[in-house]
Amino acid sequence: MNDEVVVLRYGHRPGRDDRMTTHVGLTARALGADRVILPDNAGQSAETIRDITDRFGGPFAVEQRDDQRAFTRNWEGTVAHLTMYGERVQDVEADVRADSVDEGTPLLVVVGGEKVPFDFYEEADYNVGVTNQPHSEVAGLAVFLDRLFEGAELEREWEDADRRVIPQETGKRVVDPDEAEAERAGDGE
Amino acid sequence: MNDEVVVLRYGHRPGRDDRMTTHVGLTARALGADRVILPDNAGQSAETIRDITDRFGGPFAVEQRDDQRAFTRNWEGTVAHLTMYGERVQDVEADVRADSVDEGTPLLVVVGGEKVPFDFYEEADYNVGVTNQPHSEVAGLAVFLDRLFEGAELEREWEDADRRVIPQETGKRVVDPDEAEAERAGDGE
Numbered sequence: 001m002n003d004e005v006v007v008l009r010y011g012h013r014p015g016r017d018d019r020m021t022t023h024v025g026l027t028a029r030a031l032g033a034d035r036v037i038l039p040d041n042a043g044q045s046a047e048t049i050r051d052i053t054d055r056f057g058g059p060f061a062v063e064q065r066d067d068q069r070a071f072t073r074n075w076e077g078t079v080a081h082l083t084m085y086g087e088r089v090q091d092v093e094a095d096v097r098a099d100s101v102d103e104g105t106p107l108l109v110v111v112g113g114e115k116v117p118f119d120f121y122e123e124a125d126y127n128v129g130v131t132n133q134p135h136s137e138v139a140g141l142a143v144f145l146d147r148l149f150e151g152a153e154l155e156r157e158w159e160d161a162d163r164r165v166i167p168q169e170t171g172k173r174v175v176d177p178d179e180a181e182a183e184r185a186g187d188g189e
Numbered sequence: 190m191n192d193e194v195v196v197l198r199y200g201h202r203p204g205r206d207d208r209m210t211t212h213v214g215l216t217a218r219a220l221g222a223d224r225v226i227l228p229d230n231a232g233q234s235a236e237t238i239r240d241i242t243d244r245f246g247g248p249f250a251v252e253q254r255d256d257q258r259a260f261t262r263n264w265e266g267t268v269a270h271l272t273m274y275g276e277r278v279q280d281v282e283a284d285v286r287a288d289s290v291d292e293g294t295p296l297l298v299v300v301g302g303e304k305v306p307f308d309f310y311e312e313a314d315y316n317v318g319v320t321n322q323p324h325s326e327v328a329g330l331a332v333f334l335d336r337l338f339e340g341a342e343l344e345r346e347w348e349d350a351d352r353r354v355i356p357q358e359t360g361k362r363v364v365d366p367d368e369a370e371a372e373r374a375g376d377g378e
Contacts, residue, residue: 019209023325030324031332052323085354085361090343121359130331131343132354134241135219136212139331142319143220146332154279154320165274165321170310172274 003104004034005148007141010068010120011113012039023138024111025049025062031145032153033109035061039068057158057177072123077106079124082140083116086127093147096126101148109144111137192293193223194337196330199257199309200302201228212327213300214238214251220334221342222298224250228257246347246366261312266295268313271329272305275316282336285315290337298333300326 007028012021022045025036029049038046046062053060065071072079078100100107110120121127130140145153158164158177166173196217201210211234214225218238227235235251242249254260261268267288289296299309310316319329334342347353347366355362 020212023209023327026322026324027328030320030322031328056322085357085363087356087358088343090340091356118360121361124359127357127359129354129356131219132356133215133219133245133347135215136327136331138212138325138327139216139220142325142328142331143335146335151279154277158322165318167276167280167318167321168274168316169276170313170316171307172310174274 003101003106005032005101005107005109005145006035006037007033007109007111008037008068008072009039009042009111009113010116012042012045013113014041014044017042017113018044020113020138021045022048024141026052027138027142028145029053029060031142032149032156033145034059035063037063037065037068037071040064040066055162056164057161059159069117069119072108072110072120075106075108077108078126079108079110080126080128080144081110081112081116081120081124082130082137082144083112083121083127084129084132084134086129088132089128089130089144089147092126092128096128097148099125107148109141111141113137192290192295194221194290194296194298194334195224195226196222196298196300197226197257197261198228198231198300198302199305201231201234202302203230203233206231206302207233209302209327210234211237213330215241216327216331217334218242218249220331221338221345222334223248224252226252226254226257226260229253229255244351245353246350248348258306258308261297261299261309264295264297266297267315268297268299269315269317269333270299270301270305270309270313271319271326271333272301272310272316273318273321273323275318277321278317278319278333278336281315281317285317286337288314296337298330300330302326
């Protein structure tokens, strides 16, 4: 896992932040990250993300730690911290990509909760603003990952899923992955 | 406002959904939509989004209604409903763009909360999946808008702001917009 992309969530208030933290983790998984690191007190979110991974596939790892600052400081690779105060994503995305996925260097993407200590701004190789407007750390993470991977994350195949959603013009279709495989073979793909 | 892009949030449970609905509205604003329509019972989210618009600029409108289904049915323009069951965003984004912003037709982007009635799937011109994985309606909206506008939304200028964030490599810098204007003139931009 030398070229992995890891999302680190800093800060979590149990109860109040459960859904936001869960959405950070699910977005990391759906949009191409390999692993999410959550605070120790975010056990409920961790459980939800693991449950989704069990059902919809992986690989995707969920880890809990309480040493977010030291972990970031000791990260051997590139650190990108998402913040509305940072440089414009459209200006730095090519540099971040060149310093990470393009050369097989691990990338840590730090996503803040409420108040992020100044350490993270200083430890980051890139402070990146997905707009310099206040909106949502989940939205910022999503746009950042989609741009980092240039859309390639949308083509990802999932392993060990016990269900797969088949894209539909109207309505919902969820199948067993083996059935989906057979159907794709039938389409000649 | 013939070519406006409007985000409609369907479903809201006061308390439990306040932050998600707020983040849907703030993401709509930050990433280029002209207006968000929230349920009648999402007054607290509406207030937060209006407050951010007052401070960080617009134009951006926040509206509350309780006729989401009829509003969608009667929409004169294109309707895109974001759902993990829909067609892949990478396959339909060009068509949605051609049917809306490219030809000056209004676009309604429907973002569900928990359970979206089947009406919305049927009324939509496009059911669009930003991945066919469960993650976050905020993340889905963000990627959808960034792709719809092809990044042009990131270059938007804000009017009537009383503060502006200046992108920084490290740290935070917030200025009075008049000061920012003078600085940009000094940079020869």
